[in-house]
Amino acid sequence: MTILYLTYIDFGDFQSGSSVRPQMMYEAFLSLGCEVKLLQAQQNRREQRRHAVEEINRWLDTNRPDFCYVESPSGPIFHSFDRKLLRRVHKMGIPVGYFYRDAAFRFDEVFISGRKSLKQHVIAWMSERDVRFLKKNTDLVYLPTESMAQYFDFPHVAFLPPACMGSRGDKLGKLPGKRSIYVGGVSKRYGTDTLLKAFDLLNGDGDEFPLTLVCRPQGVAYIDEKVRNKPWLRLVHASGAKELAPLYAQADLALYPIEKNAYNDFAFSVKLMEYLEYGLPMVAVNCTETEKFIQRYSLGLVCENDPADFAEKVSELLRDTELYARCAKNAAQAVQGNLWTDRAKTVLADLGGSQGEKQA
Template sequence: MVRKLKEKELLYITFINIESPPDSGSAVRPLKMLQAFKELGVQVKVISGQTNRIQERKLAVKEAMDYLKLHSPDFCYIEPPSGPMFYSGDLNLIRLLHRQNIPTGLFYRDAYWMFPEYSFETKLSLIKWLKFIVIRAMQKHQLKIFTKCITVMYFPSKTMSGFFKLKRKELLPPGCFLADTYCKKAFNNPLHYIFVGGAAINHGTVLTLEAFTMANRKEIIATLTYVCPKEQWKRLGINVQNYRPWLTLVHTSGDENLKILYDKADVAILTAPRTTYRDFAAPIKLMEYLSYLKPILVTNCTETARIISENHIGWVVEENSQSICDKLLELADNPDEIHEIKKGIESAREKNLWIHRAEKVIYDLDNTVSSTLSTE
């Protein structure tokens, strides 16, 4: 790079309230990327505000416009909302960045709108279906603007990037942080697993409970702490008492609350059924598990399996309760398998830190003529 990083100026646009604790994976990523840019020494101008609060976005866009009258940042990086941008001024801001020839990267977070079968588990009412049609139209329109105005579009996985034909696209999967933890050498007896995420049929809740029930039929060989939002668990209508004594249900969030739960666990788990969308998703939760140095058991969703296999950080099984059960039984009989995974888990975390993701963005935007991903 021509100048040192500390002399670089970055306009960072996000659609969350950066002062509030993150309540989902989509809120975690913008905060981690912001922290990583600052750790690199880049001078960051932050524009934030929630997408569904129009007045908040109006003020945010005005702040950005005023900033651009007095400054010419080296780059701009955008962490958009999961859904569409509801305030048209945000799109005008992107057009302005394009007109001013400011290299701009945008992380294309989600494509739920392309796969309605994943978004909805029950038949929609007419009003909800019409709402979905409007949202999808907004997403298509905004994608056209991104295609014209964004210098580099980032995607969480290669599989997902293949759905989009763009001039310049790059991969920017989720990253790790250096959690204040240690690599356990002794295991619980029985082995203790942890899941942190959502509670829904398409999140694999039922699949996971079925597998643990089967594995513990004769004797308890695996216990599970299931961490999820309280409201989501209530909607499932599952009575946790039916799964005692091997299941512990916890409703909490935040690194300070999760740390003690992770430290107690031997293995983390993400066992969900395959869908088109889940095949190209790169769950941020995998990297959180890795941040806490947890070996990971997953089902064979394409990109999830790729992350596990390429980094040698766990095991991949078929997306059915019997396959998951078989692996639980195998690990109970052969805990040395966990030791083997742990040998390389710290180096895997080091290779996948958030700061490396931020470095890539700066490098890409500083070298916008470099090679692109194939659109095939």
């Protein structure tokens, strides 16, 4: 089976979910025996992008893929030549599936404080233009979660949540220690205030429940200097599997404190799947899709968007050895069925018809 696969990134950078997903799907398609014609290039490198699109157009002159799969950019489609390419593929009668990853432009109350800038107005307009364009030029729009569907009226929708690469470790048969880990952004929206207040409640001036907080260097400025010097807090700058693996191995519990709001209720982080790869039980704020995921597989505990409740759930999970053992076992088992190859098989079955079902 031949797939025309359109992305909006340069492969090789795994700094964010928007770069992880396209590359993992590419590898998954290849592992399933598909022939993949790939378009990769960042939008903000216009000439590089234009040449890459021109090469795909030349390829289409003499080739016809079984279907086209698109991993959307982080934001709107900038260039008219990208839209022309999608329009051409659709007019050729090639099934087009488009993974639509985000809807931040419809949540000003979450992402914008004060008045919108001109740039923000333009991005919102371009994003709404994309929605209209996709309704006419795709056959199936994939969303990351079911909760996101209520904000759109695409004619044909299916769901492709994030996935994982497979087991990288587990906590089976291990008595829990007291070390927790959080990996991600640092801000009010990411729940940093809730997280740090919770661990201050757990520890006071001691360090019974140590926390490893992994973030980018610029994130440290958000954390008050007094908190940075607390004995229970370890700040680390690391990224990529090689640097994160030993930190996950040292941890007993993974945390996801992101602020509960309308946007985060439908969002689902790739980070949760990374926690799953390392077999870590979890404590998370009860955002809708996060809560559904943790409860579906019994991976840990969910709490209110409240430091005291967060602290209570961390303490409960790390002190209750039977509960911890069940969550560790469930995490190890939940990897299966949540692989990137499972995600790719869904696309093959949806867009490849009988050939996709046979190949998957």
